[in-house]
Amino acid sequence: MSLEGKHAFVTGSSGGIGAATAIELARQGAVVAVHGFRNRDGAAATARAVADARRQSQAAPVVLGDLSKAAEARTVVQAAIAALGRIDVLVNAAGDLIQRRPLVEMTDELWGRVMDANLSSALFCSQAAAPGMVERRSGAIVNLSSLAAWNGGGPGALAYAAAKGALVSLSKAMAKELAPHGVRVNCVSPGLIDTPIRAAMPEAARKEMLAKAAAALLVKRVGEGEDIAMQILAFMANGFASGSIVYLDGGALAT
Numbered sequence: 001m002s003l004e005g006k007h008a009f010v011t012g013s014s015g016g017i018g019a020a021t022a023i024e025l026a027r028q029g030a031v032v033a034v035h036g037f038r039n040r041d042g043a044a045a046t047a048r049a050v051a052d053a054r055r056q057s058q059a060a061p062v063v064l065g066d067l068s069k070a071a072e073a074r075t076v077v078q079a080a081i082a083a084l085g086r087i088d089v090l091v092n093a094a095g096d097l098i099q100r101r102p103l104v105e106m107t108d109e110l111w112g113r114v115m116d117a118n119l120s121s122a123l124f125c126s127q128a129a130a131p132g133m134v135e136r137r138s139g140a141i142v143n144l145s146s147l148a149a150w151n152g153g154g155p156g157a158l159a160y161a162a163a164k165g166a167l168v169s170l171s172k173a174m175a176k177e178l179a180p181h182g183v184r185v186n187c188v189s190p191g192l193i194d195t196p197i198r199a200a201m202p203e204a205a206r207k208e209m210l211a212k213a214a215a216a217l218l219v220k221r222v223g224e225g226e227d228i229a230m231q232i233l234a235f236m237a238n239g240f241a242s243g244s245i246v247y248l249d250g251g252a253l254a255t
Contacts, residue, residue, distance in 0.1 A: 002028060002029050003025060003028040003029045003030035003089075003236060004029035004030075005029075006025075006029070006030045006031070006088045006089055006236075007030065007031045007032075007033075007084040007085060007086050007087055007088050007089070008022075008025045008030045008031070008032045008033070008084075008087070008088065008089035008090070008091065009032070009033045009035065009063075009077070009080040009081075009084065009087045009089070009090055009091070009129070010022040010025065010032065010033075010034065010035065010091040010093055011035045011067055011076075011090075011091065011092050011093055011094035011121070011125055012035060012036075012067075012092075012093040012094030012095060012144075013034045013035050013036070013043065013046050013091075013093060014034070014035070014036035014037070014039040014040070014042035014043035014045075014046060015039060015042040015046070015195065016093075016193070016195035016225055017093055017144060017190065017193060017195065017225045017228045017229070018035075018046075018091070018093035018094065018144075018225075019042070019045075019046040019049070019225065020224070020225030020226045020228065020229040021091055021093060021225070021228065021229040021232050022034055022046055022049075022050055022060075022091075023046065023049050023050055023053050023229075024053075024226065024229040024230070024232075024233060025089065025091075025229075025232075025233070025236075026050040026051075026053035026054045026060070027053040027054075028233060028236075029054075030088075030089065031054075031084060032050050032060050033060060033061045033062070033063060033080040033083050033084050034046045034047045034050060034060050034061065034062045034063070035062070035063050035064070035065070035067075035076065035080070035094065036062060036063075036064050037064060037065065037066055037067070037094075040064065043062045043064065044059070044062060046060075047059040047060040047061070047062045048060075061080070061083035061084070063076050063079045063080050063083065064076075065079075067094050067117075067121035067124060067125060068113070068116035068117045068120060068121050069116070069124075070120070070124050073121060073124035073125055073128065074124060074125075074127070074128040076125070077090075077124075077125050077128035077129050078128060081129075081132065086132055086136070087129045087132060087133070087139070088133070088138065088139055088140070089139070089140050089141075089142075089236065090125060090126065090129045090139075090140070090141045090142070091141075091142045091144070091232060092121065092122035092125055092126065092141070092142070092143045092144060093144045094117070094121050094122075094125075095117055095118040095121070095144060095146075095163075095164075096114075096117045096118070097114070097157060097160045098110065098113055098114050098117060098160075099114075099156075100154075100155060100156025100157055101156050101159070102155070102156050102158075103158060106158070106159060110159065111159050114159040114160055114163055115159070115162075115163050115166075117163075118160060118163035118164060118167065119163040119164075119166050119167050119170065122143050122167055122170065123170065126141055126174060126185075129141070130178060130183065133178070133181070133182075133183045134178065134181040134182075134183060136182075137181055137182035137183075138182050138183070139178075139182070139183040139184070140183070140184045140185075140186075140235065140236060141174065141178075141183065141184070141185045141186075142185075142186050142187065142188065142232050142235055143167050143170070143171045143185070143186075143187045143188075144167075144187075144188060144190070144228075145164045145165075145167045145168050145171070145187050145188065145189040145245070146160070146161070146164040146189055146190060147189055147190065147191040147192075147247060147249045147252060147253070148160055148161035148164050148165075149161060149164040149165040149167070149168050149189055150165075150189065150247060150253060151252075151253070164189070167187065168187055168189070168245055171185055171186065171187035171243070171245065172187075172243050172245070175242050175243035176243065179242055179243075184235075184239070184241065184242040185242065185243065186235045186241050186242065186243070186244045186245075186246070187244070187245045187246070188228060188231050188232060188235075188245075188246050188247070188248060189245065189246070189247040189248070189249075190223060190227075190228050190247075190248050190249070191217075191223060191247070191248060191249025191250055191252045192210075192213050192217075192222045192223060192249075192250070192252070193222065193223040193224065193225060193227070193228065194210060194222050194223065194224060195225065210222050214250075216252070216255060217249075217250035217251050217252055217255070218250060218251025218252075218254060218255065219250040219251055221250065222250065223248065223249075223250060227248060228248060231246055231248055
């Protein structure tokens with residue numbers, strides 16, 4: 001497919017799925033802006049990889065900011081629009097489990113942080129990007145949920161699972177609201193993906209955990225960021241996809 005002439009902003013693209021998506025969008029011809037928050041080095045590395053994918057000498061624009069805060073999120077999106085000229089494709093990939101905490105130990109503060117990082121951030125960014133799409137009667141938004149939305153997540157991840165479940169419902173609601181204006185909204189829910197977060201684990205423990213997880217899947221391997229990026233590209237290519245919720249879990253829900 002070709003995304004020549006399309007301008008895309010990928011939140012949470014300093015690493016993991018967001019970085020893989022930004023690079024793949026660029027490889028298919030899109031002009032891409034990169035977002036990061038704490039991982040500035042990662043955002044810069046993605047920006048260079050995006051430029052390489054487009055065979056450009058100058059790194060892609062990078063916008064930094066905390067998307068869990070409404071005003072800052074909208075400022076970030078406006079900065080991306082200023083850098084790109086417009087946003088045709090918004091990928092809300094930013095999110096964070098933050099901390100595992102069981103039900104009886106969950107605090108108001110942690111609950112709010114998890115909800116803001118994984119749910120509110122997508123709302124805030126979409127609010128800022130959607131008016132331009134509506135005005136042009138063209139655009140696409142993809143939200144990144146999680147398999148946790150369907151199975152409740154692992155131990156201590158109930159807040160994360162709840163936020164990602166709500167993001168599925170938000171995606172459907174946004175799709176209904178924006179469809180009359182030529183804007184499509186879809187959602188992808190990844191299963192276990194080998195991201196840099198897991199690379200921070202001790203190597204032996206990481207390999208053991210991934211091997212056990214892969215053995216339980218139908219495809220007998222854990223996912224890579226590129227697997228999810230290809231589904232996001234599929235949403236771009238298929239104009240019939242709107243309000244779609246796709247889970248890519250290697251067959252986890254089928255076992």
